[in-house]
Amino acid sequence: MIITEFLIFIFVIFVTKYFWDNRRFYYLAYKIPQGNLDYSLKGLYQILTADSKKIFNLTYETFNADKVCGKAWIGLSLFVGVVKPEDVKKVLNSKDCLDKPFVIKFANILKGSIFGDLNYWHSHRKLLNPYFGAKNLLNIIPIFNEKVKALMDHFKKLEEKGDFNAFYPMSAFTLETILKVMHYEVDIQNQKSEVKSAFIENLEKFFEIITVRIFQPWLHLDFIFNFTKRNKKQNEFLRDIGEVFTKNVIKNAKNLLKKEENNNEKSKSFIHALVSPKNNFSYQEIHDEVSTIIMAAQDTSAIASSTTLMLLGIHKNIQQKVVDELHGIFGKTLDAPYLDFEKIGELHYLDMVINETMRLVPVVPYILRVNSKDIEISEGYVLPAKTFIIIPILRIHRSKNIWGEDADQFRPERFEKENFEKIPSYAYIPFAKGPRMCIGWRYAMFFMKIQLANILLRYEVDSDMKLEEVNFQLHVTMNSAQGYNISIKERKLN
DSSP: OHHHHHHHHHHHHHHHHHHHHTHHHHHHHHHSOBOSOOSSHHHHHHHHTOOHHHHHHHHHHHSOTTSSEEEEEETTEEEEEEOOHHHHHHHHHOTTSOBOOGGGGGTGGGOOTTTOOHHHHHHHHHHHGGGGSHHHHHHHHHHHHHHHHHHHHHHHHHTTSOOEETHHHHHHHHHHHHHHHTTOOOOOTTSOHHHHIIIIIHHHHHHHHHHHHHHOGGGGSHHHHTTSHHHHHHHHHHHHHIIIIIHHHHHHHHHHHHHHHHTTOOOOOHHHHHHOGGGOOOHHHHHHHHHHHHHHHHHHHHHHHHHHHHHHHHOHHHHHHHHHHHHHHHOSOSSOOOOOHHHHHTOHHHHHHHHHHHHHSOSSOEEEEEOSSOEEOGGGOEEOTTOEEEEEHHHHHTOHHHHOTTTTSOOGGGGSHHHHTTSOGGGOOTTOOSTTSOTTHHHHHHHHHHHHHHHHHHEEEEOOOOGGGOOEEEESEEEETTOOEEEEEEOOOO
8 A cells, every 4th residue: 555655656746747847838838729639538539449531530620721720639749730821931941840750750660761850861861862853853754754655555454444443553653663763673563463462552551550650649659559460560561562672672773883883884863872882871771761762752643643633534624624735735646755854844734733633632631840949930829849740731722711712622723823923832832841842842743744644645534533522531641542533535536
């Protein structure tokens, strides 16, 4: 009895000291408006029973684009949504907000500069930046043009066969192209189904595990999570990606680098920069960076292009405008000629369509940062140091105060120069902005334009889906739980 009382006393002293030492943090946090996600009995039940669809709805409702900010507690961690474009600009450009919260470590089991902490990101980003610039993109465009032909061959098999989920062929094609950019040639689209399953189908499950873990604080503790089935599935996926792709990509890159060195050639590839001995990266660092780039680029690009096809299948009038632009550039043809830098730059309406797709359905709906110092935002709210700052891209992109009463509608014309100039610069951030902006955003835009131009020249795309009826789920990325169902038939030239 005495021991029990003593332990309770020690616990009370510990808790009291903790809150006293952090009294300023909780004082400032108290002043921030509460969002819908809390630890009331209702809130606890919501979190305990949350799957990826419920998590998406919870987070969407928690952070309201019509308010300055809103908070949510997950365990002892304070999450604050920041939605005003001027505040978003301040956060994304602040040297005190470059790091990411510890919950990102759940996606950072591979590390890599995308999810890495500040020091890791800084050293790797400095090395990789030159290889993702506009000049080096000229070396990648030929690969995009080459690989899209394989996609068209695959679409030929799907022609007039009814509805299919566009995500799977687009995902296989995207993965195949990313590997080719890394100088690793593999025919993903014609691989056996178990090879595809080892990566493409399991990738969504992997991201779902990360998402659920973030919102269930007891799983933040490794000694609990390590005993769960989710941990087992996660490790199986990591093993599969390492065995199927990453090891072979690295081995192949090292062999090619030796040949270039023997021939006194200078590589222009980021994969060669990673494996080069002069950069002194460990094998594990190279492995993590390669795996993370493959996973992140494959999933985001495939979702964005699949969503665009679905929306164009729904909105036939907009699809026809894209086709009219393509015919004006390439003539009335079913086969797109080689798309070089200049031709891609002429695809203005297609560019607006892609931008509108990423506004309405952003692939990454949230940006997470943690501030090392207090930061003041609109209306005098102060986010105390070590706040987990959430920038709810989806909420901002659909704010009627910013985009008008038709913010929930698919209208590419809002990206015409005279219209878009009226929009605050940080109200449209599909690739984020600031120092930690997505390093591959140029690649992604050029890649999507080339593949969509080829598909839309040859095929009429149709979809029976309705955007307002799509159930979205949060798997780190935002995707449709029903898939991206379309049908295609060869376009008739009048």
